[in-house]
Amino acid sequence: MSSLKGPNAEIVSQLHDSAAEGDIARLTVILTHSPSLLNVTSKNGWTALMFAARNGHPDVVQFLLEKGCDRSIVNKSKQTALDIAKFWGYKHIANLLANAKGGKKPWFLTSDVEECENYFSRTLLDRKSEKRTNSDWLQAKESHPTTVYILFSELNPLVTLGGNKESSQQPEVKLCQLNYTDIKDYLAHPEKITLIFLGVELEIRKELFNHAGEVQRDEEDGLVAWFALGIDSVAADEFKQRHENCYFLHPPMPALLQLKEKEAGVVAQARSVLAWHSQYKYCPTCGSATKIEEGGYKRVCLKEACLSLQGVQSTSYPRVDPVVIMQVIHPDGTKCLLGRQKRFPPGMFTCLAGFIEPGETIEDAVRREVEEESGVKVGHVQYVSCQPWPMPFSLMIGCLAVAVSTEIKVDKNEIEDARWFTREQVMDVLIKGKQQAFFVPPSRTIAHQLIKHWIGMSPNL
Secondary structure, X not given: OOEOOHHHHXXXXXXXXXXXXXXXXXXXXXXXXXXXXXXXXXXXXXXXXXXXXXXXXXXXXXXXXXXXXXXXXXXXXXXXXXXXXXXXXXXXXXXXXXXXXXXXXXXXXXXXXXXOOOOOOOOOEEOOHHXXXXXXXXXXXXXXXXXXXXXXXXXXXXXXXXXXXXXXXXXXXXXXXXXHHHHHHHHOOHHHOEEEEEEEEOOOOHHHEOOOOOEOHHHOOOOOEEEEEEEOHHHXXXXXXXXXXXXXXXXXXXXXXXXXXXXXXXXXXHHHHHHHHHHOOEOOOXXXXXXXXXXXXXXXXXXXXXXXXXXXXXXXOOOOEEEEEEEEEOOOOOEEEEEEOXXXXXXXXXXXXXXXXXXXXXXXXXXXXXXXXXXXXXXXXXXXXXXXXXXXOEEXXXXXXXXXXXXXXXXXXXXXXXXXXXXXXXXXXXXXXXXXXXXXXXXXXXXXXXXXXXXXXXXXX
């Protein structure tokens, strides 16, 4: 940083006047020929950024920030550009300055974010991962009379409809909880199935205890184990013929959102692991066949000399794909950015989302994806909550992201459309549903919950 003096004084004066007047065209010409003058100060310590902030020119502020103007410079009155914007009441500009990467938290974001459980996050089970290497225990549980099996065909769970058929209410979709007798014929042909140990019930069943409160001898440790069993389509058709009251839930979305929350968590776990097995039957390291171990949570190469057998290899364990999903907020805090893809139902808009790339932080993934899809630049990023998403094995990492620019330039290869929606528009949609000109995903999606979080609505509404 240098002060106003020498032969460049006239050019610096023109630079500051242009910033104060909001003349981006003139600023562009000056900085193209003299980029080193960007952070030069006047006699009272003011920069071009400060003059733009003082006179209420958000487009100039954004332009100067993109050029690399230093927001931390303090004038002789001990003020930064942010302090000046706040003093003169330019909230939009204050947010642009505060939300630049590494800046202060925007004034409209709350300090505390309470932990919450989204759909697919709750479960009936304790995974008991320490039992996965105990082959004797697993084998004993496979044939135990209290053990529960849930059946899958092509990653679709077997369900039934509960409730009173004469009732006017919509029947409840429930997982079919099978026992050893129902599926023992499949276990006799391990080469045709995929068996996954899911865990044990969190609540110990009362019927497992005698009158003295002790676990009955024939119940061993009193733990009720659950397994997921994947069978082929031929076996699935044969099973349905013998059990007409059951069916395989298809297609997965939005059908899986019909399950009770704790059962949905079990399905998310099972479906993700089964999907991984369907894609990794052969060793990614050498291409040889693999076998299943550790209750379905590991695949081991059958080639003794394979490098995957040396040390811990990520290719041997189920994968999880991290995805950022973000509610992008306008710099003034009054609007949010929502987009849509061509495959969406007509009128549906949702939060932008994308996969995290190797070596990338959550915050930078949010910034990159938003700019790639919509052209909008993002500064401050705040984590809110996450949601397992078994399509096939993703983890949705939900964030609020505050924009530092507002112009939308949609990449048609990424999404079909993106728009700013006001708080009032979004609240009308959440209250009145599809009666409006657009609608958002259902309440059991993290996108819906992020939108509610932004406008301060209870997740239960």
